Amino acid sequence: MNVSAPPRFERPGAVGFTLFVAAAAFIIWSFQNSGLSLEHLERGFPAIIRVLGRMFPPDITDIDRILWSLLTTFQMAIAGVVLGLILSLPIAILAADGLSPHPVVKQAARGLIALFRTVPDLVWALIFVITVGLGSPAGILTIMVDTIGFAGRFFATAMEETDKGSREALASIGATRSGIVFSSVIPDAMPSFIATSLFCVEKAVRSSVVLGLVGAGGIGVELKVAFDLFEYDVAATIIILIFILVVCVEQAGEWMRRRVM
Amino acid sequence: MSAAQANPALGVVPSHAIRLAGVAKTFGDVPVFSGIDLTINTGEAVAIIGSNGTGKSTLLRALNGLNPIDAGSVEVLGASVHALKGDALRRLRARIGFVFQKHFLVSRLCALSNVIHGMQARRSGPQVWAQWCAPAAAREEALACLQRVGLADKAMQRVDSLSGGQSQRVAIARMLMQRPEIILADEPAASLDPRAGDEVMELxxxxxxxxxxxxxxxxxxxxxxxxxxxRIIGLSGGGIALDISATEARPQELTGFFAKPAAETADRPRAVYSGAAAA
Structure with a gap:
């Protein structure tokens, strides 16, 4: 019996083809509308070389002050993450399928997490600078909110994916809802909680660096001042130290995740 | 000789622990069983047998309200199970131990913590969430339960490092910690090798x-x-098709019960079970 080979690609339908053409047209329009051209790249490239040239060698005369500022930034990140993680857990429980006490509560908790996640951290920083003033407290609150937006969602998902069997076993014993959550769901979800928390620390350290640009404390202020005063060699020192800090935190996080998972 | 024969204590407690009347269950448009009438006396050991899909587990889970029913009444320890909600249902469940086919333990916790969870039948709060925050008396009782199932030396071992048989025994220890008046077990030996299965059933x-x-x-x-x-109850054709004393039964005959078409077993005259004392 002769069997004809199937076509390599399925023929797109009219709707699919129209959507494809529309998406391609939008991408081309986006490039045109953003004004990016080869001329910009031609002009910008020598400028980048010039700035890089002025960055090296980095100026380390004031390294003590920069290191202290970096430590403060790191501490701001840690404080914000810890607060955020503590608040994430109850919000995530309220947002999780099968754990939330009521559908309205679940939707409210999910809405809060979505709000915290979708509004960018720099916008939260601006809001907190206006409300609590310039400095680290605004940065800590920003990182806290950002952490709730990130960890709240992942904590809820992790808890929803835990073993239903052990939950059912405890329900059959007559355990309370909180008993089931703390005896079964949280221990089961713990590896995922730790992995998410480590990602939050990494994210917060990266985020804390730029929060200073809008006055929310941290080493970002030093970086902005260095650029404003055209002290590119000082800026280079700050950027290199930030790079080392972020890489160290990521490596430590990766190592801890491997041990936990 | 069956173990039931070896135990003279049977049949001396006349009151019933479980009574089902006209119980029916449907999944979607598919009826699982209907018109189930059954009385189980206190202290009686009852095996429910039947082919896949006859509703054995569904019936068992209906006894502590884990599965809802569509019609009839389920009375356990004097309470109408499906009329209870919230705290009242929890209080009844606390008196009924349930051993699942898979152990359903919290795999990342040690055996002792899992056994302490059984205490949630009697109390709530952080003291019964894990062994490290449990009071000394609870830890001692949990250890005694583990000793009863022969696993006291594994108390601090994570349960995901135990064998299937050991895990099932930890689940039984958790059930013991509950201090139940009734034990329900849904194919507790099905996922174990024959020897471990025998040990679990013996226990x-x-x-x-x-x-x-x-x-x-x-x-x-x-x-x-x-x-x-x-006593052996056989489900087939949407109802109880067999109800006999275990001492009258032969394993080969029971195996034949499965081989018969559902319609044939459903039409079989149901033997009237007159209690273990009569056996």
Whole structure:
């Protein structure tokens, strides 16, 4: 019996083809509308070389002050993450399928997490600078909110994916809802909680660096001042130290995740 | 000789632990069973057998309200299970131990913590969430339960490092910690090798006998059904097609029960069970 080979690609339908053409047209329009051209790249490239040239060698005369500022930034990140993680857990429980006490509560908790996640951290920083003033407290609150937006969602998902069997076993014993959550769901979800928390620390350290640009404390202020005063060699020192800090935190996080998972 | 025969304590407690009247269950448009009438006496050991899809587990889970029913009434320890909600249902469930086919332990916790969870039948709060925050008396009782199932030396071992048989025994220890009056077991030996399965069934049977607890278990193993029960209930054709004393049953005959078409077993005249004392 002769069997004809199937076509390599399925023929797109009219709707699919129209959507494809529309998406391609939008991408081309986006490039045109953003004004990016080869001329910009031609002009910008020598400028980048010039700035890089002025960055090296980095100026380390004031390294003590920069290191202290970096430590403060790191501490701001840690404080914000810890607060955020503590608040994430109850919000995530309220947002999780099968754990939330009521559908309205679940939707409210999910809405809060979505709000915290979708509004960018720099916008939260601006809001907190206006409300609590310039400095680290605004940065800590920003990182806290950002952490709730990130960890709240992942904590809820992790808890929803835990073993239903052990939950059912405890329900059959007559355990309370909180008993089931703390005896079964949280221990089961713990590896995922730790992995998410480590990602939050990494994210917060990266985020804390730029929060200073809008006055929310941290080493970002030093970086902005260095650029404003055209002290590119000082800026280079700050950027290199930030790079080392972020890489160290990521490596430590990766190592801890491997041990936990 | 069956274990039921060996135990003279049967049949001396006349009151019923479980009574079902006109119980029916449908999944979607598919009826599982209907018109189930059944009375199980206190201290009786009952095996429920039947082919896949006859509703054995569904019926068992209806006994503590884990599965809802569509019609009829389920009375356990004097309470109408499906009329209860919230705290009242939790209080009833606290008196009913349930051993699942898979152990359903919290795999990342140690055996001792899992056994302490059984105490949630009597109290709530952080003291019964894990062994490290439990009071000394609870830890001692949990250790005694583990000792009862022969696993005291594994108390601090994570349960995901235990064998299937050991895990099931930890689940039984958790059930013991609950201090239940009735033990329900849904194919507790099905996922174990024959030797571990025998050990688990032996343990469940003796735990029920020593404290006069009612035991109801679902099994596909006819040897287990005969050896560890006083009475065998067979489900087929949407109802109870068999209700006999375990001492009258032969494993080969029971195996034949499965081989017959559902319609034939459903039409079979139902033997009237007159209690283990009569056996």
């Amino acid at each position: 469940l049977f003796h735990l029920s006998r020593e404290a006069g607890r009612t035991l109801v278990f679902v099994s596909h193993d006819m040897e287990h059904a005969v050896r560890y029960s006083d």
